[in-house]
Each structure stands twice: as C-alpha cells, then as structure tokens.
Amino acid sequence: MATELDYDRxxxxxxxxxxPFEVTESQIQAFSRGIAETNPIYTDAAAAKSQGFxxxxxxxxxxxxxxxxxxxxxxxxxxxxxxxxxxxxxxQRVQSRAPIMAGDKLTASxxxxxVYPKTGRTGTMVFIVWETTFRNQDGMVVAxxxxxxxxxG
Amino acid sequence: xxxxxxxxxxxxxxSRATVEQYLKWIQVLRKRGHVIDGIVLTEHRxxxxxxxxxxxxxxxxxxxxxxxELDTRYGHVLVYGVTEPLTNxxxxxxxxxxxxxxxxxxRQHGAYAVPAHPGxxxxxxxEYIQQGEIFDDVRIVERLNGGSRKGENERAWELCDxxxxxxxxxxDAHLTSHIxxxxxxxEASIKTExxxxxxxxxxxxxxxxxxxxxxxxTSEGIIK
Numbered sequence: 001m002a003t004e005l006d007y008d009r010x011x012x013x014x015x016x017x018x019x020p021f022e023v024t025e026s027q028i029q030a031f032s033r034g035i036a037e038t039n040p041i042y043t044d045a046a047a048a049k050s051q052g053f054x055x056x057x058x059x060x061x062x063x064x065x066x067x068x069x070x071x072x073x074x075x076x077x078x079x080x081x082x083x084x085x086x087x088x089x090x091x092q093r094v095q096s097r098a099p100i101m102a103g104d105k106l107t108a109s110x111x112x113x114x115v116y117p118k119t120g121r122t123g124t125m126v127f128i129v130w131e132t133t134f135r136n137q138d139g140m141v142v143a144x145x146x147x148x149x150x151x152x153g
Numbered sequence: 154x155x156x157x158x159x160x161x162x163x164x165x166x167x168s169r170a171t172v173e174q175y176l177k178w179i180q181v182l183r184k185r186g187h188v189i190d191g192i193v194l195t196e197h198r199x200x201x202x203x204x205x206x207x208x209x210x211x212x213x214x215x216x217x218x219x220x221x222e223l224d225t226r227y228g229h230v231l232v233y234g235v236t237e238p239l240t241n242x243x244x245x246x247x248x249x250x251x252x253x254x255x256x257x258x259x260r261q262h263g264a265y266a267v268p269a270h271p272g273x274x275x276x277x278x279x280e281y282i283q284q285g286e287i288f289d290d291v292r293i294v295e296r297l298n299g300g301s302r303k304g305e306n307e308r309a310w311e312l313c314d315x316x317x318x319x320x321x322x323x324x325d326a327h328l329t330s331h332i333x334x335x336x337x338x339x340e341a342s343i344k345t346e347x348x349x350x351x352x353x354x355x356x357x358x359x360x361x362x363x364x365x366x367x368x369x370x371t372s373e374g375i376i377k
Binding site: 004116120122124 | 224229248275
C-alpha cells in the first residue's frame with residue numbers, strides 16, 4: 001500500500017530568494033533582550049569591538065527571526081486524497097557558520113528540503129521541512145536555518 | 154549482557170542526542186554501578202548503511218548496533234539485523250505498510266521485527282488487537298519502553314501475559330540522559346546485529362529497568 005502523500009513535487013530544487021535585509025544594532029539588542037542574552041558582544045558595540053569584532057554581534061540564533069521574510073509557496077499537500085487541515089510550527093535548527101554583525105546586509109535563499117509522514121499517539125502527521133541559507137554582503141554563508149511545519153493527515 | 158534495544162540519535166528527525174553523548178553518559182551510569190554493555194540505534198523510518206560507529210564503540214567500550222524503527226499501519230516496529238535484501242523489499246518510509254508483511258519480510262531476509270511500545274495509547278499493537286486484528290507472527294514485543302506514559306507499560310505487560318509474548322526493553326531515548334532507562338538482559342554475548350537476531354531467536358532474554366541492571370540482579374521488568 002502506498003503512503004498516499006501528494007504535494008507539488010516540482011517545488012523541489014527551486015530556490016526562493018529574499019533580501020537584502022540590513023541588520024541593525026537595535027534589532028540585535030532587542031533580540032538579545034528577548035532571549036536574555038547578557039554577553040556584552042551581543043549588547044554593546046564598544047564591548048564587541050574591544051574583542052576584535054567590527055560591530056555588535058548577533059547571537060547565533062538571530063536568523064530565526066529573519067527566516068520568515070522569505071515568502072514560501074503552498075505545497076498543495078494532500079494526504080489520503082484529501083487536502084490537509086491546519087498546521088503548526090514544529091521547530092527550527094540553526095547552524096551558525098560565521099558572525100553576523102550590525103550593518104551586514106543579508107540575503108536569504110529557501111528551498112523545500114523534505115516532506116514526509118510519521119505516526120504518533122494522535123494519528124498521522126506530515127512534516128514539511130524548508131531550509132534557508134543566509135549570506136552576507138560579501139557572499140559568505142553566515143547561517144543555515146532548517147524549519148519544520150506539521151500538518152495533520 | 155545488557156543492551157538498550159531502542160534509541161534514537163540525531164540521525165532521527167526528532168532526536169537531539171549524538172551517539173558519542175550517549176556513550177559518554179553510559180560511562181556515568183557505569184560509574185554509578187550499572188552494568189551496560191551496549192545500545193541499538195533504531196532510527197526512525199530508515200536504516201543508516203553509511204554510519205560507522207565502530208571507532209566510538211571501541212573508544213568507549215560499548216557495543217553499538219544499528220537497527221530501525223518503522224511506522225506501520227498498526228504501530229511502530231523495531232527491526233533488528235537489517236539486511237540489504239530487506240531494505241530492497243520493504244519501503245522503510247512507508248507509514249502505511251502492513252505490520253504483518255514487515256514481520257514476514259524481516260524473517261525472510263534474516264532480520265527480526267518486534268512491535269514497539271505495544272501498550273501505547275492510540276498507536277500500540279494492543280489497540281489494534283482490541284479492534285480484532287490478528288498478528289500470528291508476533292512472538293516478541295517491547296514490554297518495557299522508557300518513553301511510555303503512565304499505564305502504557307502496564308498494557309504491554311498485560312498483552313504479554315494474555316498472548317504469551319516474550320518481552321524486550323528499550324529506553325526509546327531521544328535525549329542523552331534518557332539512554333538505558335530500560336534494557337534487555339541477554340544470556341548470550343552479542344557483538345553484531347546478526348548475533349542479536351540469533352539471541353532473539355534463542356528466546357533467552359528479559360526486559361529490565363536500569364536500576365536492575367547490576368551484576369547481582371534477578372528481578373525482571375517489574376512495572377513501577
């Protein structure tokens with residue numbers, strides 16, 4: 001018996017671009033306050049510069065707030081021949097690859113990484129996984145963010 | 154020997170523990186007096202042919218075996234001794250596969266399939282047996298599961314008593330400190346996946362809680 005999972009598979013391999021987004025000192029400070037980060041390199045430009053950085057540094061998970069600026073398409077998921085119901089966020093994984101600092105201009109590129117079903121106590125769920133790569137103004141990859149969403153079968 | 158028969162590393166989509174973190178934690182448990190010989194990595198819906206943990210296993214003196222946990226139409230199933238013919242025959246990602254076909258295919262191809270957490274509400278084998286499904290090829294189930302909620306291991310215990318099933322134990326760990334909370338005590342010495350299948354076929358094993366994994370223990374998986 002097949003899994004009967006149907007979605008727009010043509011989306012695989014397509015990159016969805018967004019940006020550039022300028023990273024500001026106030027954004028970094030607000031994010032740091034939000035996650036209770038107290039290391040001065042994340043809160044104070046002078047402290048960051050005294051430790052060799054060019055400007056105030058963004059905490060490693062900073063890109064989790066930038067990732068939603070990429071407009072992602074509906075994958076038109078159907079499970080068992082029927083459209084799925086409402087979904088929910090199922091988590092993020094962040095791979096920090098280089099420091100992000102105030103003044104950087106980031107671009108984002110997202111692609112559909114995986115769509116798969118799994119079963120649990122509450123029935124069948126389908127996981128939709130998007131992966132977004134962030135680059136700075138020099139073209140350097142600064143972070144990869146993998147984000148999952150659950151839909152009910 | 155004592156083996157944790159059910160664990161998930163970062164290779165599974167829902168685990169945050171690396172294999173090395175598990176092996177380090179086992180050193181802590183050993184210092185506390187527990188006897189732990191090995192673990193079986195049962196990653197979700199796949200088998201990791203490309204992963205080689207032999208160096209880590211040697212470094213930490215822990216047997217590290219590979220298996221799978223598959224989603225099926227009638228609950229999750231642990232598969233030990235996975236072979237290439239089995240993965241050619243069965244689509245490990247198919248969550249709608251018939252458990253009975255998996256059980257048969259596993260034996261046909263030199264592996265052994267064991268229904269996981271059969272007492273789990275909503276998804277355990279108990280639910281489907283109560284609905285009238287028949288599973289003639291089941292001989293062993295996971296009687297102790299470290300991820301069970303209150304009442305679920307008790308249902309697995311009752312199922313074993315009712316059907317005469319044998320039971321194994323596994324932590325179902327997804328986090329480092331959860332590894333080995335349940336184990337299986339084997340009479341045989343096991344170093345390979347093939348020897349694990351032989352040990353299951355010998356039926357000389359019993360499920361135990363971590364606190365009973367000692368050199369002096371005689372107790373058997375009492376529900377706590």
